[in-house]
Amino acid sequence: MHAAIAKSNPRRTALRVLPGFGLSLGFTLLYLTLLVLIPLSAVFLKTFTMSWEAFWATVTSPRVIASYQLSFGASLLGALLNVVFGFMVAWVLVRYRFPGKKIIDALVDLPFALPTAVAGIALTALYSPNGWLGRFLEPLGIKVAFTPLGVVVALTFIGLPFVVRTVQPVLEDVERELEEAAACLGATRLQTFLRVVLPTVLPALLTGFALAFARATGEYGSVIFIAGNMPMVSEITPLFIVTKLEQYDYAGATAIAVVMLLVSFVLLLTINLLQAWTRNRGLARKA
Amino acid sequence: MTAVATVPARAEPAPAIGGATLEPALVRVLLIGGALAFLTLFLFVPLVAVFAEALKKGWSVYLDALSEPDAWSAIRLTLLTAAIAVPLNLVFGVAAAWTIAKFEFRGKSLLLTLIDLPFSVSPVISGLIYVLLFGAQGWFGPWLREHDVQILFAVPGIVLATLFVTFPFVARELIPLMQSQGNEEEEAALVLGASGWKTFWHVTLPNIKWGLLYGVILCNARAMGEFGAVSVVSGHIRGETNTIPLQVEILYNEYNFAAAFAVASLLALLALVTLALKSLIEWRLHDGAPHLNGDE
Numbered sequence A: 001m002h003a004a005i006a007k008s009n010p011r012r013t014a015l016r017v018l019p020g021f022g023l024s025l026g027f028t029l030l031y032l033t034l035l036v037l038i039p040l041s042a043v044f045l046k047t048f049t050m051s052w053e054a055f056w057a058t059v060t061s062p063r064v065i066a067s068y069q070l071s072f073g074a075s076l077l078g079a080l081l082n083v084v085f086g087f088m089v090a091w092v093l094v095r096y097r098f099p100g101k102k103i104i105d106a107l108v109d110l111p112f113a114l115p116t117a118v119a120g121i122a123l124t125a126l127y128s129p130n131g132w133l134g135r136f137l138e139p140l141g142i143k144v145a146f147t148p149l150g151v152v153v154a155l156t157f158i159g160l161p162f163v164v165r166t167v168q169p170v171l172e173d174v175e176r177e178l179e180e181a182a183a184c185l186g187a188t189r190l191q192t193f194l195r196v197v198l199p200t201v202l203p204a205l206l207t208g209f210a211l212a213f214a215r216a217t218g219e220y221g222s223v224i225f226i227a228g229n230m231p232m233v234s235e236i237t238p239l240f241i242v243t244k245l246e247q248y249d250y251a252g253a254t255a256i257a258v259v260m261l262l263v264s265f266v267l268l269l270t271i272n273l274l275q276a277w278t279r280n281r282g283l284a285r286k287a
Numbered sequence B: 001m002t003a004v005a006t007v008p009a010r011a012e013p014a015p016a017i018g019g020a021t022l023e024p025a026l027v028r029v030l031l032i033g034g035a036l037a038f039l040t041l042f043l044f045v046p047l048v049a050v051f052a053e054a055l056k057k058g059w060s061v062y063l064d065a066l067s068e069p070d071a072w073s074a075i076r077l078t079l080l081t082a083a084i085a086v087p088l089n090l091v092f093g094v095a096a097a098w099t100i101a102k103f104e105f106r107g108k109s110l111l112l113t114l115i116d117l118p119f120s121v122s123p124v125i126s127g128l129i130y131v132l133l134f135g136a137q138g139w140f141g142p143w144l145r146e147h148d149v150q151i152l153f154a155v156p157g158i159v160l161a162t163l164f165v166t167f168p169f170v171a172r173e174l175i176p177l178m179q180s181q182g183n184e185e186e187e188a189a190l191v192l193g194a195s196g197w198k199t200f201w202h203v204t205l206p207n208i209k210w211g212l213l214y215g216v217i218l219c220n221a222r223a224m225g226e227f228g229a230v231s232v233v234s235g236h237i238r239g240e241t242n243t244i245p246l247q248v249e250i251l252y253n254e255y256n257f258a259a260a261f262a263v264a265s266l267l268a269l270l271a272l273v274t275l276a277l278k279s280l281i282e283w284r285l286h287d288g289a290p291h292l293n294g295d296e
Helices: A021-048 A052-059 A062-095 A101-107 A116-127 A134-140 A148-173 A176-184 A189-218 A221-227 A237-246 A250-286 B002-006 B025-054 B059-067 B069-102 B108-120 B123-134 B141-146 B155-165 B169-181 B184-191 B196-225 B228-234 B244-253 B257-288
Strands: none
Touching (some): A021 A250, A021 B108, A062 A101, A062 A189, A116 A134, A116 B025, A116 B257, A176 A189, A221 A237, A250 B123, B059 B069, B069 B257, B155 B228, B184 B196, B244 B257
């Protein structure tokens, strides 16, 4: 969505004619340092007070490993669901007309706007055994609330807008002429989709997947209500950090936080690379 | 406002193209059906459920839940937090956007990544970092205790955690907008003798006002709705350090579901208002400056 951020303006020939560079840069750096960089560095410095053995024992204890498996596994499933259905939603919103389209388009951003705690209790109420949806699933033997499946449901909700909003603008830019050309050359609609449309939107699709996955791994509010939070079964990693904090085990909480932060940084780097790829594809198409 | 009503938010498919690049009717119906079923299941039903659960026991229970003193103090604290956090991040956002969009300097992409950093940090960790700084065992803990300053488990901690999680909102809306607008207008104003501040107030600000409002609305929604980060630093003291989302959690964990959903319905309403304003501004922006999303 913010593809233009890193792009430099070719017409900007007069450097630093405008005033206020020193003031605005100084303020930006000061605010960033005080509010973000110093507090985040505290996490890393705190872990240096632990011995390597203690750190390793904390971040690889069986209960923590089980929480990684759940957090990353459920995030992966949620993000994959969002790739399939998010692409479908983006496609339908860009290509077709149907009543209520504008309102539906606006409501896609609901998971961004709705506080996570509200989403959490609403999903729990729906999927609990006597809830609107849970009561139909219960006879089928499907339990959602208070199981790992509930975690997947919450993380799918949280990640829903990412794929739609990254794919939508790219899909709007796809040149219909190319699809026409493919059709004229005898390709079936499915072939055109697989060989012409899909390669064009692939970088955006992957970016959306990575964004949804990254958001889901750190998610807390919407998950803790529906998960049931049983150790080894339905306890996500962020909850484990909170549990450690409540036991005043600051070092333990910090050690797990470092692992999560490193994962976040790797994901952030991946997303930046994917976005650059999307951007270059877009420029190449226009050239 | 007629323009708002007629300009579509996004480009409609050109009606002239069809046939060869249109899927069979059955496929179209299936795709629309699939997309709508997914959205209904994951978006619309949960949203409706919030209001249905809130009103399950009738309006009087609903209104009683909202007039509880604890609910009121949660509402006051949430408003206070947003009233501090949003203006601070607004000033930061404008300063950061001015630096990044108007000037060339080394390390710019690094600065951009750092500004986005809070978005990729788990909310729980966003709270944890302030516990490590200001908690009893934290860096400044002993000094704060000596001088009797309470940051953690008090309002300042809640404000700090909120500032952290809403940090990038205004900046990341303004940066692409200001980059797409270039420097010419500001340079013209300066050549004509306007001072720097005057140029900013009379040239830059009118150009970015819708983008600014857009960022502020998103920032505000997150500031009022943040749960994880605030939960870690708040201490959950009833009537004192509970924001609206934390009040929802407490009521829910006490099995007071009607009250929990009543308070939650306020946040759901806030979300709906946020989405409505956001869509209105998007239509305005597509009218005036089509480059907000950077898809030129």
